[in-house]
Amino acid sequence: MFASGGEATGAALALALARDALHVDAHAEEGDQRPWLWVQDKAALRLSGRPYRPGLPEPLRHRLIHVSTATPEDALFALEEGLRCRDLAFVIGEIAGNPRALDFTASRRLSLAAEKHGTALWLVRLDARADLGSARMRWRAAAAASAPPRWNPQAPGRATWSAELFRAHTFQPGHWTLRDDGNALAATPSASAAAPDHGDLVRGSGARSLAAG
Amino acid sequence: MAIWCADLALDRWRLVEGCARGEGADATPLALIAETAHGPRIAALNAAGAAQGVRTGTMLADARTLCPALAVCPADPAGDLAFLEHLALWAQRWGPWSALDPPDGLIVDTTGAAHLFGGEAALLADARAQLARRGLIARAAIAPTAGAAWALAHYGPDGAVLEADNLLERLGALPVAALRLDEEVLLLLRRLGLKRLEDLADIGREALARRFRSRRAPAANPLVRLDQLLGRVPEPLLPVIAVEQPMVQRRLMEPIRHRPLLDRVLADLAEDMARALEGRGEGARRLEMAAWKVDGDVLVRRLEMAAATRDPAHMCRLFAARLDDLDAGFGIELVRLLAPWTEPLALAQAELDAAAEQHGTSLAACLDRLTVRLGEGAVRRPLPRASHLPERAQRWAPPLEPMPGLQEDFAFHERPLKLLDRPEPIAVIYEAPDGLPRLFRWRGGVHEIARAEGPERIAPEWWRERSTVRLRDYYRIEDSTGRRYWIYRHGLAGDGRGGAPEWFLQGLCA
Secondary structure, eight states: OEEOTTSSHHHHHHHHHHHHHHHHHTTTSSOOOOOEEEEEEHHHHHHHOEEOGGGSOGGGGGGEEEEEESSHHHHHHHHHHHHHBTTOSEEEEEEESOOTTSSHHHHHHHHHHHHHHTOEEEEEEETOOOOOOOOSEEEEEEEOOOOOOSSOTTSOOSOEEEEEEEEESSSOOEEEEEEEOSSSEEEEEOSSOOOOOHHHHHHSOOSOOTTTO | OEEEETTHHHHHHHHHHTOOTTSGGGGSOEEEEEEETTEEEEEEEOHHHHHTTOOTTSBHHHHHHHOTTOEEEEOOHHHHHHHHHHHHHHGGGSSSEEEEETTTEEEEEOTTTGGGGTSHHHHHHHHHHHHHHTTOOEEEEBOSSHHHHHHHHHHSOTTOBOOSSOHHHHHTTSBGGGGOOOHHHHHHHHHTTOOBHHHHHHTOHHHHHHHOOOOSOGGGOHHHHHHHHHTSSOOOOOBOOOOOOOEEEEEEEEEEOSHHHHHHHHHHHHHHHHHHHHHHTEEEEEEEEEEEETTSOEEEEEEEEEEEEOOHHHHHHHHHHHSTTOOOTTOEEEEEEEEEEEEEOOOOOOOSOHHHHHSSBOHHHHHHHHHHHHOTTSEEEEEEOSOSSGGGSEEEEOTTOOOOOOSSOOOOSOOOSEEEEEEEEEEEEESSSSSOEEEEEETTEEEEEEEEEEEEEEOOOTTTSOTTOOOEEEEEEEETTSOEEEEEEESOTTSSSSSSOEEEEEEEOO
16 A cells, blocks of 8 residues: 555555454454554654554554564564464554565565465555555555534544555456545545445455456 | 671672681771762771771761771672572571561571471571681571560670560660661660660550550551560561572583574473473563573573463574574583573463464464564553543553553544654644644645644643643644644743744644
């Protein structure tokens, strides 16, 4: 997921997507209380700050384990260790820029580990060029103007993002405006792009083959 | 039995120097000094120094005028206490338990143990002989209560043994200082003319109870101390108990210089340690590996685990990361593994479904690996703290620390997802002189405020901070492109706490 460094969009959208994915799984597995990991390297920490407990979603607040690393190499190590751990619900990584350590090999390593152990990884790249990567879904995220709340139209509303899925192995790429409506993600397709519904995005699979992605 | 090592600090110094009493370096005047706020003060003094007229407790400068040749060494009270602890454990040869009596005494419970040494007098003689063999000047006494034994050891005849009957008559001639009282209480008693224990017993309990009302500490109340001395009230003592640390070691026939061999030795040690821990039903939280080199140097590596474990493979893996910078020099001849901190860890049945065990690592193992590579403070979790100041509302704790018992969380209105480590100043352009700005500039970009909510006024914590700290007015804003921030104005115009208020950006909202 590619996002700008001067806003919390990337991490917030990653968190929302992770929650949404957990929510879908929650029907099978009632009350998942496993902790989750948030890895940040030093540059990302300086650029976009630390997670703030009172601002996190209520069900995830007490389960956060935060890792701050000095270098992107250490961050990649921490991500991989987190993926290998069976007691973690999901892993969020934040790495700023295009460090040399995070090349296609490292990215492939991470996605293989995530697939092998069945732990979801949401890697947020702050202020980064969209270089080669082997992620199953590649998003470009930006903030979008939120809908005005009903009782105070002057106030900022619920978090809204404009997200572009520009490369995915099994889904049709598209462009959506995603909104966090309290417990799940709601999607409205952008006017310009003819894209499937978001529910379809999570469950179904598109026509594109792996090789084409 | 009470043992009083009258000259403990100097005896330790002599043992370190390796000289006998009154010989070698001890033949010249010498003082051990303690640094105080007013300069060095003499903490202990040897016999040659005392003969020159120097007294313990005087300032070093004053003592130097009396005896210019006075040599000084720094005193080591912490070392003395550690030595005393060792001595207390060693003194359990005369009784089932012993207690410290800092700074320089011991109490040993010899109840029912004296006949093993051939009577109380023989036991006392044995104790004095053994202490003398260790080079300690000590006085010892046996009495029915700890207080009476202490009084006899400090103020009675040397080697006194007291029977149980008529304690007061036999101890009546001792000075009141034998009651283990504070300095000011002793001073008061001296001013009252009460010099001996019998004086104190003669004037009656009511008078003493009326005069000394403090019952906070026994040392401040002569009546309590007198009752303890006579065995009328119990006196609980804190026994010293040896805790055995699991330790395994390998002496190597040939010094090893290469890493694969060391890994092999470490794997063997980890197996041994796992067996030792399993026998005790414990798991290690902290491990210490020490490698003795041929040239006498000792290399030490320490590990701390997030949860108690005794998995040898896990130990080896964690140590492997710490051994890369080990310089073996001419070779390592002894490797020792020690577990200074252990926690109970029950034997658990291995899961029948082996696939579940082998798939992935456990959380504790994962955290250990991260901590070993990334350092102590890198892996943490946020815990709530009862404070309404945004940056103080959470604190960072080790990842497996349990949640503190708070009555309820503070229900904050809306908080940002992320907080900058330190608020960054922003340059603002006002629409109205006080109120919300229209534009602000942050990190080189200009943001136009489209919508805002606020202010939420957060006052400083006056019970903790100085009175000049300014309050903050927080606004939740959204700029024209939809980015949401949390900004605040530091102070009010004309609040008398500095100049014009400044604006800061503290949080990034989802």
